[in-house]
Amino acid sequence: METPPIPPWVFTVEPYKGESLSHFLGRFRRANYASSNELGQKTELGSVLARWEKFRFIPPPSQKQLEALALVVQLEVEQLRQMLPLQGVGMKHEPMRLCAACYVEIPCHKLEWQFKETRGCAHHQLRLLSECPNCKLRFPIPSTWLKGQCKRCLLSFAEMIVSQKPY
Ligand SMILES: [Zn+2]
Ligand SMILES: [Zn+2]
Structure with a gap:
């Protein structure tokens, strides 16, 4: 397969495992x-x-x-x-959800958190968060997640782990 020329303005970004x-x-x-x-x-x-x-x-x-x-x-x-759902998988459009324990390990929003059938994080056996446990602000769309913290009260995602209930 022929490789297309790389547009000169592009800095490539490597996807994280499971990233949406x-x-x-x-x-x-x-x-x-x-x-x-x-x-x-x-x-x-x-x-x-x-x-x-x-x-x-x-x-x-x-x-x-x-x-x-x-x-x-x-x-x-x-x-x-790999960053898209397989056909037929129902997606939850809101709220945006987070396993803070996952985020600390790999700083990204995972696609599977938005599957309708996902009830929690199977890896950490924790329920997902859908809002900041401190100020109750809902998480914005992941394309705007910049620093891994609540945009209003600045509580870090790492500090949110204690608020995740067992699943
Ligand atoms: Zn997790
Ligand atoms: Zn907050």
Whole structure:
């Protein structure tokens, strides 16, 4: 397979294991000083990207759309697919959820937290949080997660672990 030329402005960003596309897109944009609009234009996906960032995957991303995005973010289509739900998996659009114990190990929002069927973190045997346990602010969409803390009261995700009930 021929490798397409790398667009000169791209800083590549390696996806974390289990990372959601929303969280990845936010990191990619910040690494490349690009706005949502710019990324929408460069990929010619327009507002479709904004929908994906909110875990709205109906209609499901097409191969063509994924190829366009893969070219700009310099990943394989298969790597993008791993950040997307398999077809038929129901997604929870809100609230955004968090296993703080996972985040401390790998600083990213995991795709599986937004599956409708996910009840908790199987790895840590903890329930997921859907709001800051201190000030009750709901977590924003993962593409805007920057510092791993509540945007209002600045409680760190690490400090939220004690508020996660056993699952
Ligand atoms: Zn966990
Ligand atoms: Zn808070």
